[in-house]
Amino acid sequence: MKEKVVRKMKKYFQPEIETMPREQIKEIQNDLFVKQFRRVYESVPYYKAKVDAAGVNPDEIQSIADISKLPFLTKDDLREAYPDGLLAVPKKDVVRIHSTSGTTGKRVVAYYTQNDLDLWSDCTARAIVATGGSEDDVVQVCYGYGLFTGGAGLNDGAHKLGALTVPMSSGNTDRQLQFMEDMQATVLCCTPSYASFLGESAIERGVRDRLKLRAGIFGAEAWTEEMRRDIEDKLQLKAYDIYGLTEISGPGVAFECEEQAGMHINEDHFYIETIDPDTGEVLPEGSKGELVFTCLDKEAFPLIRYRTKDICVLNPEECSCGRTHIRMSKPMGRSDDMLIIKGVNVFPSQIETVLLNEGLTPNYQIIVDRVGSSDTFDVLVEMPEDLFGDTVAAISRREKQIVSSLKSMLGIVAKVRLVEPKSIERSEGKAVRVIDKRKLY
Amino acid sequence: MIQKQISAYLENKPGQLLDYIQVLGENNIDLQALCIADTEDYGLLRMIVDDPDKAVDLLKKAGHSCAITEVLSVVIPDRPGAMRKALAALNEAQISFDYCYAFFSKEEGKANIVFRVPDNDEALKALEDAGALE
Numbered sequence: 001m002k003e004k005v006v007r008k009m010k011k012y013f014q015p016e017i018e019t020m021p022r023e024q025i026k027e028i029q030n031d032l033f034v035k036q037f038r039r040v041y042e043s044v045p046y047y048k049a050k051v052d053a054a055g056v057n058p059d060e061i062q063s064i065a066d067i068s069k070l071p072f073l074t075k076d077d078l079r080e081a082y083p084d085g086l087l088a089v090p091k092k093d094v095v096r097i098h099s100t101s102g103t104t105g106k107r108v109v110a111y112y113t114q115n116d117l118d119l120w121s122d123c124t125a126r127a128i129v130a131t132g133g134s135e136d137d138v139v140q141v142c143y144g145y146g147l148f149t150g151g152a153g154l155n156d157g158a159h160k161l162g163a164l165t166v167p168m169s170s171g172n173t174d175r176q177l178q179f180m181e182d183m184q185a186t187v188l189c190c191t192p193s194y195a196s197f198l199g200e201s202a203i204e205r206g207v208r209d210r211l212k213l214r215a216g217i218f219g220a221e222a223w224t225e226e227m228r229r230d231i232e233d234k235l236q237l238k239a240y241d242i243y244g245l246t247e248i249s250g251p252g253v254a255f256e257c258e259e260q261a262g263m264h265i266n267e268d269h270f271y272i273e274t275i276d277p278d279t280g281e282v283l284p285e286g287s288k289g290e291l292v293f294t295c296l297d298k299e300a301f302p303l304i305r306y307r308t309k310d311i312c313v314l315n316p317e318e319c320s321c322g323r324t325h326i327r328m329s330k331p332m333g334r335s336d337d338m339l340i341i342k343g344v345n346v347f348p349s350q351i352e353t354v355l356l357n358e359g360l361t362p363n364y365q366i367i368v369d370r371v372g373s374s375d376t377f378d379v380l381v382e383m384p385e386d387l388f389g390d391t392v393a394a395i396s397r398r399e400k401q402i403v404s405s406l407k408s409m410l411g412i413v414a415k416v417r418l419v420e421p422k423s424i425e426r427s428e429g430k431a432v433r434v435i436d437k438r439k440l441y
Numbered sequence: 442m443i444q445k446q447i448s449a450y451l452e453n454k455p456g457q458l459l460d461y462i463q464v465l466g467e468n469n470i471d472l473q474a475l476c477i478a479d480t481e482d483y484g485l486l487r488m489i490v491d492d493p494d495k496a497v498d499l500l501k502k503a504g505h506s507c508a509i510t511e512v513l514s515v516v517i518p519d520r521p522g523a524m525r526k527a528l529a530a531l532n533e534a535q536i537s538f539d540y541c542y543a544f545f546s547k548e549e550g551k552a553n554i555v556f557r558v559p560d561n562d563e564a565l566k567a568l569e570d571a572g573a574l575e
């Protein structure tokens with residue numbers, strides 16, 4: 001049994017903002033946006049050129065309703081403007097950078113002023129409080145520290161809240177579990193796959209019952225409801241999702257509340273649109289589309305209409321937690337690698353998530369074909385050694401389990417074919433993930 | 442006796458079995474029994490060889506999925522009714538098996554049967570008690 005701690009319950013970190021009537025949120029967004037646009041247009045030559053090239057007269061941008069006249073920014077813009085072509089303040093005002101991993105050509109560097117960092121940590125503090133957090137908590141952060149935004153984001157949010165922060169960074173499972181037990185950590189922050197791994201390790205080493213975790217804040221990866229239940233069961237905590245991206249700030253752009261039904265977007269800082277990824281047309285709230293963010297009050301690196309490539313659905317319904325900020329679904333995948341199979345959107349990343357969760361290697365290949373008028377959907381999975389046995393029944397059981405996990409993630413049935421280790425075709429060392437034979441016809 | 446059996450995954454593609462047998466042959470491993478369970482999508486190869494550990498090592502190095510399982514291998518007389526007696530003994534003891542296969546013994550007048558049962562010792566005892574073995 002876990003010790004019951006009497007805690008000073010605090011429902012919101014910034015109640016007046018988090019529960020603000022929607023009209024008021026819209027007013028704030030309107031004011032911030034008009035000022036932000038003007039400032040960025042005037043101080044960032046790259047952005048001015050972009051707006052001018054789109055034939056937009058800046059004087060026409062009088063309210064948030066005019067935002068749809070403005071061009072989108074994409075990762076290509078970030079690449080082109082690298083390293084500091086989108087910086088909107090003098091360099092002396094910048095106090096930190098973060099960067100995405102990736103090859104040099106694709107790296108994104110984001111800049112922060114002290115005020116940017118303050119607002120960001122407000123966002124992550126809101127996320128921690130939304131799990132029932134307070135200054136009584138011990139927050140163990142096992143996201144990577146350094147250039148990655150995960151470690152710093154949750155670290156600073158925990159500080160802001162006044163919780164005891166255990167800055168572990170990633171890796172070294174034995175040490176993680178040791179500190180978790182010795183420091184009596186109550187909140188765990190890491191990727192869902194690492195949480196699952198920590199849970200297994202805690203059970204294996206027999207330390208689970210000595211842990212005091214009550215909540216986990218897991219993000220930076222796609223995960224399913226099954227994974228959530230599995231992690232909650234293994235680590236005996238309640239698992240919350242968090243969303244963010246380096247280009248916009250980092251984790252905490254949106255976060256889950258106790259309802260665990262979508263992530264509230266911090267709309268006082270970020271304006272959100274969903275668009276049709278093919279046409280760029282803005283979709284009505286509640287339609288599935290690509291998320292586009294506008295930073296309303298960031299100073300150093302304020303992207304306007306940045307295309308995330310994440311496909312989501314927004315939910316404008318009131319949330320019973322009392323927060324008024326709109327909720328986003330878990331990203332269903334990336335718009336640029338989306339496949340439509342049997343009429344359903346399928347993202348390779350979802351398949352990868354399922355395989356990792358099933359303890360398989362993420363070496364897979366999707367083969368889509370069309371027989372007659374219907375699609376065939378095969379997923380080739382490399383068989384790990386321990387999966388193999390001597391009975392057909394054991395292999396079939398495992399296959400069925402993979403098929404059912406894929407179905408719960410994707411909504412359609414895939415034919416799973418187990419193949420020998422290292423047998424999936426690789427080009428330049430990287431596995432070829434998708435073979436869409438339909439395109440040949 | 443308890444016998445180490447090699448099982449190997451056969452992807453449904455040409456030359457797969459030949460590959461395995463070649464690896465064993467090139468390394469002077471004596472193949473004593475072989476059977477294949479076939480499904481729509483793949484085959485499952487089961488083999489008894491004279492040096493199972495070495496064989497698995499070689500097959501894994503060649504990039505194949507294989508495993509060693511301990512199965513029950515017994516000798517019965519090679520005459521009508523002997524197999525029935527063995528199966529009846531297991532049935533009597535309420536022991537079910539996943540699969541079995543039989544092959545000639547090198548000794549005249551005897552046959553081998555391999556059983557995959559949940560508990561080898563229990564099954565062996567049941568067979569012995571019923572006098573089903575040679």
Ligand SMILES: [Zn+2]
Binds near residue numbers: 321322
């Ligand atoms: Zn809520």
